[in-house]
Amino acid sequence: MDFTQITNKIKANLNSSLGVPIAVLALLGMVTIPLPTFLLDVFFTFNIALSLVVLMVTLYAKRPLDFAVFPTIILLATLFRLSLNIASTRVILLEGHNGGASAGQVIEAFGEFVIGGNFAVGLVVFAILVVINFVVITKGAGRVAEVSARFTLDSMPGKQMAIDADLNAGLITQEEAQVRRSEIATEADFYGSMDGASKFVRGDAVAGILILFINLIGGFAIGVGQHDLSFSDAAEVYTLLTLGDGLVAQIPALLLSTATAIIVTRVTGSDKKDMGEQMQMQMFSSPKALGTTAGIVGFMGLIPGMPNLAFLAFASVAGGGAYLIYKQQKSLTKVEPVIPDDTETESKPADLSWDDVQAVDVLGLEVGYRLIPMVDQAQNGQLLDRVKGVRRKVSQELGFLVPPVHIRDNLDLKPNQYRVMLMGVPSGEGEVFPDKDLAINPGQVFGEISGVATKDPTFGLDAVWIANSDQDQAQALGYTVVDASTVVATHVSQLVQDYAYELLGHDETQQLLDKLKVSSPKLVEELVPDKLPLATVVRILQNLLQEKVSIRDMRTILETLTEKAATTQDSSELTIYVRTALGRSIIQDIVGQDEELKVITLDPSLEQILLQATQGAPEGQLAIEPGLAERLHTTLKEESQKLELAGQSAVLLVAPQIRSQLARLFRYSLPTLYILAYSEVPENRQISVVASVGQGG
Structure with a gap:
């Protein structure tokens, strides 16, 4: 990258980072520094253009979050408009006695052209604009924003759990889940900000009314008391200037209020279309609605004394639109008939083969x-x-x-x-x-x-x-x-x-070995079949999966089996060794990054009884009386529920000799209880005993 490119990049960063702060400081400066009339004309024109841009962006936005900076824009636009009102008020009160052009051409144009130079008409037009803006649009938009913010915040837990459900079901990836969680948080922030921003719009409408009366009263007092104008001349001059100033501020305010109402009333569908496309799809997709409207309007057009031409013209347009939509929908749903193939000949059934045995x-x-x-x-x-x-x-x-x-x-x-x-x-x-x-x-x-x-x-x-x-x-x-x-x-x-x-068999295990053989060929060749047969490896992997232990770390599994195969060939004993080697990943899957592992333990006397119960019992079973087993189950269930309600994983820590037997005993009756051996807990994990289960439960 050469020096020119570096310079341009620095300039771009400065422009993007300093633009908004400079604009905000300029707004504050407008409040205190008198502005010449030509700058007032420029700023009033820019204010109208800015409001139109904001309105167009809201109309073409696919969803409200596409214009997430809108609440901030409302605040800045409101400050800008109020600063202009203060600047124009200063000019009107200081120079208004010199005539309509003294406050700038924009204010004069709105005072003379828009209201025809008639201050009575101007007062009526301004009052209507204020009523529409303050009572109808601003009040409704504020209410919608308030309700949307409350419902959005209330629905956040349900949406978060829905994302977790999709993630756990494999419907989305971790990255997609993070994006959706971020969208939910942004949506909550947006509607919360819109709830507050609607108050800016409402306050702006109130400020417009107050500024109007302040300019009228102040103008009369200054014109009559300081510049010796007659009451009628002062009323004419200052009323037209004040109304022109009020209209040039209220029209952008009305546009911004309309944009606020549009953005908070938007309902985003899965198709993510802009408002025009949604209206076309939803309002003009039913030929019955347009046809019925055409019939009613046409009937009204036939009544004597009604404006027949206007009613009949609109009835014709609605009827023609209904016919075109009906023809279009009919062509889309038309199904081509299936012509049977006459060349097909009926064949005799083939002889039975192994392919017929599915x-x-x-x-x-x-x-x-x-x-x-x-x-x-x-x-x-x-x-x-x-x-x-x-x-x-x-x-x-x-x-x-x-x-x-x-x-x-x-x-x-x-x-x-x-x-x-x-x-x-x-x-x-x-x-x-x-x-x-x-x-x-x-x-x-x-x-x-x-x-x-x-x-x-x-x-x-x-x-x-x-x-x-x-x-x-x-x-x-x-x-x-x-x-x-x-x-x-x-x-x-x-x-x-x-x-x-049950899904892991010999073929799947062999494929796992073949995959590992690419990176660790000596490890695989030394173990299978020299030290352990494939069937034993399959059984060990099945034991791990049955106890919800992942077999992703095949290298550690095979290294442990290679080391311990000379000691024993029993799959159960080898599974114990493998679980010990995988202890760190097992704990990681249970408690994540938490350093402290909260566990339930057995009373030493009860643990001694269970150890004795393994002596002489069938493989994988405990020879204990049913009453003891029932009390143990009840107590473990109660303690597990306490931990789960506290948001913790329920873990029972026992001696390695009885871990597999207890896991088999409670596998289906306590599916959320993790049963670990002492040897499976890594040394860097802190253990906190939260409950100890005794013989009496």
Whole structure:
């Protein structure tokens, strides 16, 4: 980069960083420094042009956040206009006795041309502008901004949880989730700022009225008392100047108020079109509406005494528009007939072969006939993309490629029912409504919402099927709102994670080894099959997945197996060694970056009983009496719920000899309880015991 480019870049940075501060200081300077009349003309013209630019930007904005700097512009434009009012008031009161041109050509033009030089007409026009601006537009825009700000802030928790649900279901990436969270925060800031900015607009309208009366009274007093003008001359001169000044300020204020009302009343759709395109699509898309209007207006045009030509002309335009829209919609929905191929000849059935024996799908999704549009991309179905996103995310988290999900219809299911198949066996099912959204109660909501009460098929939470139009209301009440495709995809994601150990077989394990062999060939060659058979490695990986441990770090897993294979060939014992080696990543997945690990422990006497119960018991089981097992389960459940309510992960820390047995015992009854061995906790982690469970519970 040469010196010229560096200089230009520095100048551009200075211009962009100093432009706004200089403009603000100039506004403050206008309040105290007298301005010549030609600068007043320039600034008044610029004020009108600025208001028109702001109005056009709001009309063509795709969504309100595309003009997020609007609240600041409202403040600066209001300050600019008030500064001009002060400067023009000074000129009017000092030089007004010299005639209309003494305050500048713009004020004179608005006083003479716009209101025809008649101050009575000017007063009426100004009063009407003030009423329209202050009572209608400003008041309505302020109310809308206030309500929008409140509902936006109330709906933030529901929107955040919806993003987390999409992220957990694999529908969006971490980067997309961050962008959406940032948009939600920006939206809340925007509507909160608009709520405050609307007060600037309202105050500006009040200030315009006060400035008008101040100029009138002050002008009369100065003209009669200081410049010896007659009362009629002073009234004519100062009234026209004051009205011209008021109109040249109120018209930009009206434009800015209109822009404020437009931006806060905009409803952003998924198509993200500007206001003109939305009006064309939504107002002129129904030929029935235009046709009915044409009939009514045409009938009124036939009544004697009515302006027949005007009414009949508009009836013809509306009727012609309705006909054109009807023809256009009919041409789009016209379906070409399918002509049967006469050349096809009926053939005899082929002989039975092995191709006719279909293998069982590893993962399958069956849907009822009303859910078929959800998987048909020609009908804008999103379920296929959602399931692909789930498969991608879960594969990245677990560390192996999840098999494809084969989707097919099943007429034996209810119309809105779906069923997830694993190895040909139903593993989960639910019922969804494609034309509705599911509002899930995360545990705390601020009210009830009308709809069909149900249960979330994935986690069993209370939920309500609501109309799509009630989504914002449900989010404002604290519900997590998701569409039907997300409900199914989330259920598939959860089931895949629960049964991941069944999805990993010999072929998948061999592919993992082949992939690692590219970067660590000696490690793979030394382990399989020299030290351990492939079947043992598969079993160890399945043990890890069954206990929700990712196998992404295949290098650490194989290094541990290579080291310990000479000691034992038992897959259970080797799994213990591997879990110890993966302890840091296991803890990371549970508590994240927190240095302190809050855990539940067992009383030493109870832990000794459990250690003795492993002696002579079948592999992987505890030989304890049912009463003790029930008390232990009840106490652990209570302590786990306390930690979860406090926002902490529930972790039970036990001796390595009984960890796997306890994990097997409580795997399904306490699915949110993490059971770790002492040896799995890294040395740099601080342990905080929050509860100790004894023999008596």
